[in-house]
Amino acid sequence: MSRVALVTGGTRGIGAAISMALKNAGYRVAATYAGNEEKARAFHEETGIAVYRWDVTDYDACGAGISKVENDIGPVEILVNNAGITRDAMFHKMTAQQWHEVVSTNLTGLFNMTHQVWSGMRDRNFGRVINISSINGQKGQMGQANYSAAKAGDIGFTKALAQEGAIKNITVNAICPGYIGTEMVLAVPEKVLNEKIIPQIPVGRLGQPDEVARCVVFLAADDAGFITGSTITANGGQFFV
Template identity: 70%
Template sequence: MSRVALVTGGTRGIGAAVCRALKDAGYTVAANYAGNDEAAAAFTRETGIATFKWDVSDFNACKAGVAEVAAKLGPVDVLVNNAGITRDGMLHKMSPEQWYAVINTNLNSVFNMCRQVIEGMRDRNFGRIVTISSINGQKGQMGQTNYSAAKAGEIGFTKALAQENARKGITVNAICPGYIGTEMVRAMPQDVLDKHVLPLIPVGRLGEPEEIARCVVFLVADEAAFITGSTLTANGGQYMA
């Protein structure tokens, strides 16, 4: 029986690429999503990957959602925390709603999801947790105090959880993408990309979602069992940590 992998924010962008790559690698994949039913249905039709709807910022919703995944597919062996949002703004103009929306969806969700699967992973002496952080959690970004704080928090969470579970066969790692050619990034005006984004990237191009997906497949493999508490940067040389 193949291992079960659950990917939050799994029906679009990087998450969708991760789901496809994990399926191709032989995992039984569950894709969580928050609200776009049409996109989720299209994703399932295209890939055959089951989708499950819940809000990762809600602890009880995560508890019920993970239980549903386990009942239908089996216990979760691999968790990829990918769900995230932005609510950008300079701090002196940022509303509490902007702050808490990002912290709850991007950072608190990592606790909400890991808490649902960690006991089972410990009981089975196996688990793989990968959290998709960001280059902006490493270097900060003007207009993104909320996002940068959440993404930096994910890195600290990763290091602590890795230490707690290293002797139980569980690895916990983070990936920090740079600018990736998702629908959101490619929606930027081409002149903005050409003048203000690409010159910052030494390799001279955007990353592809599939490149991040390959990082995930590597980290969750049996062969990566000696890698835990690590932060894998995938940013084309934009920030060398």
């Protein structure tokens, strides 16, 4: 029987591409969403992928949601922590709420989700945890002190947990996308995209969600067991580590 993959924020943008790529690779996939019921319903109807609604900042909601997924589909063996938000502001104007909302979703959400499936992965002696970080967690970004801090934290979380999971055949890896042609990025004014953003990308274009999704499928595979604690940079050459 095929393995079960759970993708947070898995009904839109990069998350939707990941969910579909995993399904096409033969996994049984569940995708979570936080608020957009209409988009989630449309995604389910189009793809047949099961969708579940909960907030990754709520530890108990994560536990209840994962229990439902496992009752419906089976034990979660691949977890993709993709859910994320932005609340951009220059630091001198950033509010405590903007800071806490981003850190709670983009960093604490990884703990809330991963902690719930970790014991099961250890018991089964298999697991794949794939964390979607960001180029801005590697290099920082003006106006994103909250987002950059959280995404850098995702990388630290990945490296630490990989060391704990290795003996139990659980790999933990991160992917750092650059500028990807999602709805959020394409909402940036065309002039800004063409004059400020794309010229910084050596390949001369935005990335595509499917290109990030292929990285996830690679890391999720049974035969990727020797790769752990790693960070894949999918950014068109914009930033090297």
